[in-house]
Amino acid sequence: MSRDKILAALxxxxxxxxxxxxxxxxxxxxxxxxxEKFKVMAEGIGSKVYVVAGFEEIATVIGMDFPxxxxxxxxxxxxxxxxxxxxxxxxxxxTYESVDVAIFKPRIAVAENSALWIxxxxxxxxxxxxxxxxIVMLVDVATLVPDMHAAYLQIGDADYGFSTFIAGPSKxxxxxxxxxxxxxxxxxMTIFLYGK
Amino acid sequence: xxxxxxxPCYVDQFYPNAGIATYQxxxxxxxxxxxxxxxxxxxxxxxxxxxxxxxxxxxxxxIDNFAEFDYIVSPSGSCTLxxxxxxxxxxxxxxxxxxxxxxxxxxxxxxxxxKVNNLHAKFPHKVGVHQSCHGQRGLFLTQMSELVAPYYSKxxxxxxxxxxxxxxxxxxxxxxxxxxxxxxxxxxxxxxxxGKDRVKDHVTHGAEYITGADMSCLMxxxxxxxxENSGVKVLHIAxxxxxx
Amino acid sequence: xxxxxxxxxxxxxxxxxxxEDEERVDxxxxxxxxxxxxxxxxxxxIPEWEQLRDTASQIKNNVLSNLADYLVSFEKNALANGIIxxxxxxxxxxxxxxxxxxxxxxIQQMVKSKSMLTEECHLNEYLEQHGLxxxxxxxxxRIVQLAKEPPSHIxxxxxxxxxxxxxxxxxxxxxxxAGTSDPQVLTETARQHLRETFLTRxxxxxxxxxxxxxxxxxxxxxxxxxxxxxxxxxxxxxASMGIEKIIPERKHLGVFLRLLTRSATGQPxxxxxxxxxxxxxxxxxxxxIVDNGRTVQMGREDFRASLKCIRCGACMNTCPVYRxxxxxxxxxxxxxxxxxxxxxxxxxKKYADLPFASTLCGSCSNVCPVKIDIHxxxxxxxxxxxxxxxxxxxxxxxxxxxTFTLSSPSVYRTAGKAGRWFLKHVPFAVxxxxxxxxxxxxxxxxxxxSFGEWYKKNVKNK
Numbered sequence: 001m002s003r004d005k006i007l008a009a010l011x012x013x014x015x016x017x018x019x020x021x022x023x024x025x026x027x028x029x030x031x032x033x034x035x036e037k038f039k040v041m042a043e044g045i046g047s048k049v050y051v052v053a054g055f056e057e058i059a060t061v062i063g064m065d066f067p068x069x070x071x072x073x074x075x076x077x078x079x080x081x082x083x084x085x086x087x088x089x090x091x092x093x094x095t096y097e098s099v100d101v102a103i104f105k106p107r108i109a110v111a112e113n114s115a116l117w118i119x120x121x122x123x124x125x126x127x128x129x130x131x132x133x134x135i136v137m138l139v140d141v142a143t144l145v146p147d148m149h150a151a152y153l154q155i156g157d158a159d160y161g162f163s164t165f166i167a168g169p170s171k172x173x174x175x176x177x178x179x180x181x182x183x184x185x186x187x188x189m190t191i192f193l194y195g196k
Numbered sequence: 197x198x199x200x201x202x203x204p205c206y207v208d209q210f211y212p213n214a215g216i217a218t219y220q221x222x223x224x225x226x227x228x229x230x231x232x233x234x235x236x237x238x239x240x241x242x243x244x245x246x247x248x249x250x251x252x253x254x255x256x257x258x259i260d261n262f263a264e265f266d267y268i269v270s271p272s273g274s275c276t277l278x279x280x281x282x283x284x285x286x287x288x289x290x291x292x293x294x295x296x297x298x299x300x301x302x303x304x305x306x307x308x309x310x311k312v313n314n315l316h317a318k319f320p321h322k323v324g325v326h327q328s329c330h331g332q333r334g335l336f337l338t339q340m341s342e343l344v345a346p347y348y349s350k351x352x353x354x355x356x357x358x359x360x361x362x363x364x365x366x367x368x369x370x371x372x373x374x375x376x377x378x379x380x381x382x383x384x385x386x387x388x389x390x391g392k393d394r395v396k397d398h399v400t401h402g403a404e405y406i407t408g409a410d411m412s413c414l415m416x417x418x419x420x421x422x423x424e425n426s427g428v429k430v431l432h433i434a435x436x437x438x439x440x
Numbered sequence: 441x442x443x444x445x446x447x448x449x450x451x452x453x454x455x456x457x458x459x460e461d462e463e464r465v466d467x468x469x470x471x472x473x474x475x476x477x478x479x480x481x482x483x484x485x486i487p488e489w490e491q492l493r494d495t496a497s498q499i500k501n502n503v504l505s506n507l508a509d510y511l512v513s514f515e516k517n518a519l520a521n522g523i524i525x526x527x528x529x530x531x532x533x534x535x536x537x538x539x540x541x542x543x544x545x546x547i548q549q550m551v552k553s554k555s556m557l558t559e560e561c562h563l564n565e566y567l568e569q570h571g572l573x574x575x576x577x578x579x580x581x582r583i584v585q586l587a588k589e590p591p592s593h594i595x596x597x598x599x600x601x602x603x604x605x606x607x608x609x610x611x612x613x614x615x616x617x618a619g620t621s622d623p624q625v626l627t628e629t630a631r632q633h634l635r636e637t638f639l640t641r642x643x644x645x646x647x648x649x650x651x652x653x654x655x656x657x658x659x660x661x662x663x664x665x666x667x668x669x670x671x672x673x674x675x676x677x678x679a680s681m682g683i684e685k686i687i688p689e690r691k692h693l694g695v696f697l698r699l700l701t702r703s704a705t706g707q708p709x710x711x712x713x714x715x716x717x718x719x720x721x722x723x724x725x726x727x728x729i730v731d732n733g734r735t736v737q738m739g740r741e742d743f744r745a746s747l748k749c750i751r752c753g754a755c756m757n758t759c760p761v762y763r764x765x766x767x768x769x770x771x772x773x774x775x776x777x778x779x780x781x782x783x784x785x786x787x788x789k790k791y792a793d794l795p796f797a798s799t800l801c802g803s804c805s806n807v808c809p810v811k812i813d814i815h816x817x818x819x820x821x822x823x824x825x826x827x828x829x830x831x832x833x834x835x836x837x838x839x840x841x842x843t844f845t846l847s848s849p850s851v852y853r854t855a856g857k858a859g860r861w862f863l864k865h866v867p868f869a870v871x872x873x874x875x876x877x878x879x880x881x882x883x884x885x886x887x888x889x890s891f892g893e894w895y896k897k898n899v900k901n902k
Contacts, residue, residue, distance in 0.1 A: 001527070002528060002529040002533060002731070006511075006527055006683065006729075007512065009731070009735035009738070009739075010508040010511070010683075013735055013738040013739035014506070014507055014508060015504065015505050015741070015744065017502075017505045017506055018502050018504075020502045020688060021494075021499060024691060024694065026488040026491055027487070027488055045708075093639060093673050112698075112708060114708075115713070126668075126672040127668075127669070127672035130665045130668045130669050130672065130712075131669065131672075147698070148694035148695075148709075152690060152691040153691070157690070159717075160715070160717055160718075161717055161720070164668070164712055164713060164714040164715060165697075165709065165712070165713040166711065167708070167709050167711050167712075170663065170664055170665040172627060172663060173663075173705075174578075174580035174596065174597070174598060175579070175598075175603050175606055175623035175626055176471070176603045176623060177474070177596075177599075178603070178623035180623050180624050180627040182627070182628075182631065183579060183630075183631065183664035183665060184631060184635070184665045185668070185712070186665075203891050203892075205852070208856065208890050209856040209887075210860070210884045210887065211887070212889065215891035215895075219895070231891075231892075231895045231899070233849070233892060233896065235849070236847070236848075236849055236852040237846040237852070242842055242846075243819075244800065244819065245835065246823050246825055247826055247831075247836075247839040247843070248823050249826075249827065250839060250840065250843040253843065253847035254843070254846050257847060329799065329800070329801035329802055329803075330800075330802075333801065333803070333805075334802065340802075340803075341480065342806035343490060344484050344487070344489040344490055345490060371803075372760045372799050372803070375799065376801075377799075378835075379798070379799050380877060381876040382452060382796055383451070383452050383455060383797060384452075384876045384880070385452070385455050385458075386459065386761050386764050386765050386797075387799075388879065388880035389465060389764050392880070415884055418882075418884065419877070419881025420881050423880060423881055423882050
């Protein structure tokens with residue numbers, strides 16, 4: 001069996017055990033303003049960032065920013081309104097293929113690279129954050145962490161079926177290194193930073 | 197302190213002035229320097245071509261010539277690095293080890309051992325400094341642009357002591373010139389293109405001279421400059437540091 | 441240009457051809473240097489960058505020294521997560537396994553996201569020979585697929601193509617108007633064209649950037665979102681991974697995700713870093729763990745460290761030779777410096793030229809996020825290749841002559857004197873077409889006397 005062959009070959013050819021590094025902590029600038037850093041990185045990557053007081057403001061801005069988009073759904077229960085209905089999971093992807101704007105609330109926001117950690121249970125369905133034409137993320141500033149090490153510390157040994165870091169709108173530079181936003185995933189990402 | 201002068205084979209045969217300048221400079225600085233006349237080559241051309249196993253005699257000859265000295269100094273980063281990394285001998289391994297620890301390229305010898313800080317040299321010209329790869333990334337003569345680390349440059353430290361000398365900036369501070377030993381003929385197209393691009397960087401930034409710690413790189417760039425009928429000349433750094 | 445086994449040219453031959461169009465070489469070189477520059481800017485924004493590299497290197501050293509156990513843990517945890525685990529000894533077995541999964545599910549069409557491993561295995565060709573339709577969804581990969589070429593760079597598959605050429609391809613295959621070259625328009629075209637693919641394909645194959653032993657999950661990084669679009673809409677998700685993609689614990693992802701994209705393109709992170717742990721309810725998730733020569737490389741003490749590679753491509757971007765010869769000159773799925781130390785392990789005869797396609801400048805080793813000693817391995821491969829008998833005969837002869845000359849001071853001095861005499865008095869004997877140096881360079885001016893001769897004359901014997 002190939003499994004046994006491979007494992008046997010490794011046992012034979014592997015070098016002497018080398019220990020893992022004792023620490024994964026790196027010097028950090030504790031005075032770093034996480035909100036500022038996050039905003040700069042997010043805008044640099046191509047996201048639109050709003051700092052808002054609360055959810056009512058969010059609904060208004062979304063209405064203004066997406067006047068022509070027909071289907072706006074929310075995977076954030078607290079935000080669901082008549083204009084922005086809650087996303088209901090259906091069997092066929094074709095039922096959510098037409099979503100124009102989808103709204104999510106990630107669990108963690110990473111300042112060093114504006115990456116937002118969102119687990120499956122907050123996606124509605126796995127495909128939704130990718131298939132929507134535009135993505136909106138509601139970020140509680142209390143969930144901001146400085147870097148990826150801090151993010152994984154927070155994630156710990158959480159169980160999930162699927163989770164992802166989303167750092168901005170989908171993009172590609174495959175054609176002569178010209179950056180184009182909106183490859184196969186969302187064309188734009190809008191981030192609302194709220195809270196204290 | 198007795199210093200054995202190791203002159204690379206191609207410097208010996210084609211660019212003796214670099215060797216002469218090295219000898220004169222060290223002597224000026226009060227060093228007791230001797231050139232063992234039985235020396236030939238460090239063996240790098242063979243070793244880099246995959247024929248390391250043919251360098252036994254070369255290695256032993258090197259050991260015979262240089263074992264007795266307190267330091268060995270060479271106006272060549274790549275030859276120095278080759279000895280440092282690859283000199284071994286079945287017959288005299290302890291001598292080989294000793295040599296690997298006491299061999300220095302000229303610039304690092306001047307900066308780290310002699311701690312030269314007041315050269316009486318004059319060279320009122322615009323000079324482009326070529327960071328030869330083995331000297332830079334192997335002997336750490338100048339900080340490499342790849343690393344996130346504080347900048348320093350031993351060649352620059354010495355050149356800043358030369359009156360009237362202006363170092364020109366470059367677009368790519370430490371890109372390889374493309375010589376690479378037998379690479380220059382085995383991969384001729386890429387080698388000459390790399391050399392052409394290096395030369396262009398210096399010339400467009402106004403260099404009158406291109407200098408560096410390795411004559412091999414300079415020989416390659418000189419070949420291209422001459423083919424382009426350029427007035428820009430190459431000079432080994434020893435010749436500039438020795439200029440009055 | 442399609443790869444044909446019987447006419448595989450060597451790197452020098454292919455580079456010669458590449459260099460016939462100097463303007464194009466300049467363009468290719470400038471583009472990749474720009475990416476190196478972006479990498480530098482990004483790395484310099486992280487004061488602890490070198491410490492990160494050290495840490496990543498140490499983690500990977502640990503992985504290699506404990507890989508068997510980690511793979512067993514990974515498998516156990518993946519199985520517990522509901523992932524079906526397969527093992528493939530070689531490329532052929534990998535391809536058979538993938539075919540088997542598709543056939544047992546009655547699937548004839550598959551969408552693929554980037555996987556250099558599947559390039560290595562020539563999966564697309566194999567599946568097409570068996571009547572299956574495979575579409576590459578990564579834009580760069582889709583472009584080279586339409587052009588019937590292999591990718592030239594592991595991260596930027598069509599970096600060798602100009603936008604006008606891409607426009608021509610899209611005109612022929614996707615119906616855009618002739619002469620289209622706007623990247624925005626071309627990307628939008630691909631978006632529309634591939635959206636239909638994502639929605640209709642029942643099977644999706646992705647690569648694996650990292651496989652976590654501790655949790656049995658794997659991570660796929662993309663900017664386009666194509667891996668996710670494929671996987672989340674498919675009934676069957678197949679993930680192909682090389683055995684060396686293992687990392688020990690989930691928290692180690694923090695180190696690698698900070699290094700990967702900054703090293704590759706200078707971005708702080710890819711748009712998507714997707715962690716796949718369990719199949720979607722109703723979905724089947726398979727992972728194929730592939731050896732294909734990696735266990736052999738593991739046994740080569742000098743070259744084992746090449747297995748630490750996280751496929752960032754930084755070595756390619758920084759390599760002055762790669763920039764001026766292009767990925768296709770390496771005639772291998774993985775090109776550039778890392779390709780040159782991986783490939784000879786697979787076929788020493790076929791890839792004997794690659795370790796010599798370098799000046800050993802060392803730039804690659806110093807941008808490598810996991811600190812592989814690439815340039816030292818290039819030197820060592822040269823010794824192995826010559827020892828195994830794959831060196832040119834003419835080179836062998838030349839080297840033996842050089843050894844003879846340089847081992848004897850008197851022969852050396854005579855030869856040197858003769859060489860200088862010839863250059864001075866019979867220059868056309870040297871300055872001609874037979875002398876490759878002379879093609880683009882003048883020979884050095886022969887001096888009147890060597891240093892040795894000057895010393896004898898001018899310095900009192902000490």
